[in-house]
Each structure stands twice: as structure tokens, then as C-alpha cells.
Amino acid sequence: MRVSLRLIAEQAGVNPATVSRALRGLHCVDPSTRERIAQLAKKLGYIRDPMLSNALAFARRSDKPVYRETLAFLAFAEPSAFKELPWLTQMYRGGLNRAKELGYAVECHRLPAGTSDQRALSRQLRARGIRGCIVCPVSPQTEWTPISLNFDWEYVTGIQIGHSLIYPTLPAIIRNLPDDLSTMFDHLHRLGYRRIGLAVSQHGEETRRWAVLSALLLFQNFHPKVQISVLFQDEKDFTAPAFRRWLRKRKPDVVVVNGPGVLDWLDEIRIRVPQDLGVCRIDCQTGCRESGLQTNYLNMGRMAANQLISILEHGTPLTSDPTGTNLLLSLSSEWHDGQTLISVG
Known part of the structure; x- marks a missing residue:
């Protein structure tokens, strides 16, 4: 003893x-x-x-220097490009602010796609004494992306935002999509919309593990009078001409979209939003005109830094085994009252 x-x-x-x-x-x-x-x-x-x-x-010691351990903020974009990606800027700012509050510094690094370059970055982080990293998603539109991160995980601890990684299995800060989408469809129903169209790409929905379509089908099950239509079930391509054909055929009174592209298509064909057609976006950005779900990327960055630092300081073991079970912390989105929905009931 x-x-x-x-x-x-x-x-x-x-x-x-x-x-x-x-x-x-x-x-x-x-x-x-x-x-x-x-x-x-x-x-x-x-x-x-x-x-x-x-x-x-x-x-x-009364004269001891202040030491700040450094964390790595890994993104698939150069730090100089962050200003063009508001969602990434908010993630970084949230992580940086929380790290500073807890006595840590943060460095940005572009995450390379190639295996050899990833391993080189891993060696660089180890040589500089960086023990923890926050891995950002490829984009906010792709919840799941088949990407591996080939680091030497014996020497570094990681946490990811979103579901970008298929290897290793890391703890993750994610959107609470089931609750978010249920809230969104309830809101559309209260406004009086009864012909809901899903105008997203099939690839994008695949990366979300069919979350929006699943929530829409479940919502229709409990609201039989609601009619639903899905763009990628009628059209092979996710293009402006395909969207126009689908719109004429299905005549939805509101479309659920991801990103700003569909609203641009509607402007081109002079459809008045929201008078002629409502638009509800699942990934609203600060200051955008669309109504819908707005992810708090700032808070996601804060929570990622908070969880990573807790792991580093308290020695909580991380699973880097691809067959292991990762820990998930889900954060709810906020409702963004834009200018693209009105009461039609």
C-alpha cells in the first residue's frame, strides 16, 4: 500500500x-x-x-508562467477559407472560446484526404505535444460521409462533430434530427400546409441515413390527410429542370429543402415565396431568409471542446476500435423565423 x-x-x-x-x-x-x-x-x-x-x-510558485495546452481543430478546408463557411466559422469560434475558458489554446489544421498525408499530420501533432483534436464535418449538408482518419490513435484523442468518420469510432457531437424534424413537421401542420414536398437530392438524403424522408413518412402515418411527394422518387437528377417538372406534377404547397439552391430555382421561375409556395429549410444559416431549422454550430463547437478537455483531464477512455460503440451527445436545433412560410390554414 x-x-x-x-x-x-x-x-x-x-x-x-x-x-x-x-x-x-x-x-x-x-x-x-x-x-x-x-x-x-x-x-x-x-x-x-x-x-x-x-x-x-x-x-x-507565485511567478509561474501560464501554460496553455494546445488542441487541434481539424477541418477539410484551409483556415483562410473559414470566413466563406459560416457554419465552420461558428464551430471554430465556439470551440476556441470554450477552450480558452478552460485554459487551452486551439490551432487550425487542414485535414488532408490522403492516408500518407494524414499520417504525416498525426506525426506532426505528436511532435508538437498536441494530444487532442476536434474533427469537423465535411459540410453541414452531409451528415454521414465515408471518410477514414488514419492517425496514430495511441498518442492522440479525438472527438468529432457530425458523422463524417467511418474510422475510427470516436465520440461525437451531433444534431438531434429525430426531434428536430418532428418539431418542424408539426410546425408546418399548424400553419396549415397539407401537401408537403421533399426537394432534396437522393445523395444528400442518403448521407443523412434517410432521416428527413423517414420522419416525413412517420408524420404522414399520424396525419393521413397530409399528402407527401419526394423529388428524387420522381426525377433521377437534382437539377432546376427536374425540379420544375416535379413541381408542376405534384403541386406541393410547401417544400422542405437543404441549402439555398431550391430557393434560387424558384426565384428564376418567378414563383412567389411564400405566397405561392412555402419553403422550409433544414439547415438555416444566421441571417438567411428561409424559415426552418437552424443548427447552433457555435454550441456544437463549445460542446466538442468541453467533452474533449474532460476526456484529456479525467482520463476517460476513448474507443478507437472501428467495431466499438461511440458515445453521442445530440443537440437540438432552434427554429428560425424567416420569410418563406405563412399561415395557410
Whole structure:
């Protein structure tokens, strides 16, 4: 059993602080007490822990420098391009602010796609003493993207935002899509919309594991009077001409979209939004004119930094085994009242 200062103090009839001072030979302790404590410590087999002693000595210094451990913020874009990607800027700002609050610094690194370049970056991070990294999604439109991150995970800990990685299995900060979409369709129903069209690409919906279509079908099951139509079930291509053909055929009174492209197509054919057709977006950005779900990317960045730092400081084990089970923390979106929905009931 390890002999602690507290155990020596109990047997010597003094407090642990006195034992600490005595074993350090400080003259503020009576010489006879110092000798008695030293003999008792030797008898009990006390061995000084140099690492702990150094840490305590550092903590007692009044002139100690402030050290900030650095975390890596990994994105599939150059840091100079962040300003063109508002969602990524918010993720970074949230992670940076939370890291600073907890005494950490953050560095941005572009995450290369090639295996050899990824391994080179891993070696670079290790050489610089960077133990933790936040892995950002490829884009907010693709919830799931088949990308592997070939780092030496024995030396680095990671957490991802979204579902970009198929390897390794890392803890993740994700959108609470089931609740978000249920709230969204309930809102459309309260406004009086009864012909809901899903105008997203098939590939995009695949990356979301069919989340929007699944939620729409479930919603229709409980609201039989609601008619639904899906663009990629009628049209092979996700293009403006295909969208126009589908719109004439299905005549929805509201379309659910991802990204700003569909609204541009509607402007081109002079369809008035929301008077002629409502538009509901599942990925609203700050300041956009569309109504719909707005993901709090700032908070996702904060939570990623918070969870990563907790893992680093408390030694919580991470799963980097591709067959393992990752821990997920889901955050709900906010409702963005834009200009593309009205009450039609």
C-alpha cells in the first residue's frame, strides 16, 4: 500500500501540511518534530513521488508562467477559407472560446484526404505535444460521409462533430434530427400546409441515413390527410429542370429543402415565396431568409471542446476500435423565423 502524507500525519498526531514541511526540511517546523516525522516516514516505507512534488512545487510558485495546452481543430478546408463557411466559422469560434475558458489554446489544421498525408499530420501533432483534436464535418449538408482518419490513435484523442468518420469510432457531437424534424413537421401542420414536398437530392438524403424522408413518412402515418411527394422518387437528377417538372406534377404547397439552391430555382421561375409556395429549410444559416431549422454550430463547437478537455483531464477512455460503440451527445436545433412560410390554414 502506498504510504501517504495523510497516513504519516495520523500516526504522528500532526496535520498533513506539517508532515509536508517537515519532510522538505523547512525550518518553520520544530527540529525535534522534523526528526520524529522523518523517522516515522522511514519506518512506514514512505517514498517521495518526484512528479507529484514537482507539480505541487510549481503550484506554490507565485511567478509561474501560464501554460496553455494546445488542441487541434481539424477541418477539410484551409483556415483562410473559414470566413466563406459560416457554419465552420461558428464551430471554430465556439470551440476556441470554450477552450480558452478552460485554459487551452486551439490551432487550425487542414485535414488532408490522403492516408500518407494524414499520417504525416498525426506525426506532426505528436511532435508538437498536441494530444487532442476536434474533427469537423465535411459540410453541414452531409451528415454521414465515408471518410477514414488514419492517425496514430495511441498518442492522440479525438472527438468529432457530425458523422463524417467511418474510422475510427470516436465520440461525437451531433444534431438531434429525430426531434428536430418532428418539431418542424408539426410546425408546418399548424400553419396549415397539407401537401408537403421533399426537394432534396437522393445523395444528400442518403448521407443523412434517410432521416428527413423517414420522419416525413412517420408524420404522414399520424396525419393521413397530409399528402407527401419526394423529388428524387420522381426525377433521377437534382437539377432546376427536374425540379420544375416535379413541381408542376405534384403541386406541393410547401417544400422542405437543404441549402439555398431550391430557393434560387424558384426565384428564376418567378414563383412567389411564400405566397405561392412555402419553403422550409433544414439547415438555416444566421441571417438567411428561409424559415426552418437552424443548427447552433457555435454550441456544437463549445460542446466538442468541453467533452474533449474532460476526456484529456479525467482520463476517460476513448474507443478507437472501428467495431466499438461511440458515445453521442445530440443537440437540438432552434427554429428560425424567416420569410418563406405563412399561415395557410
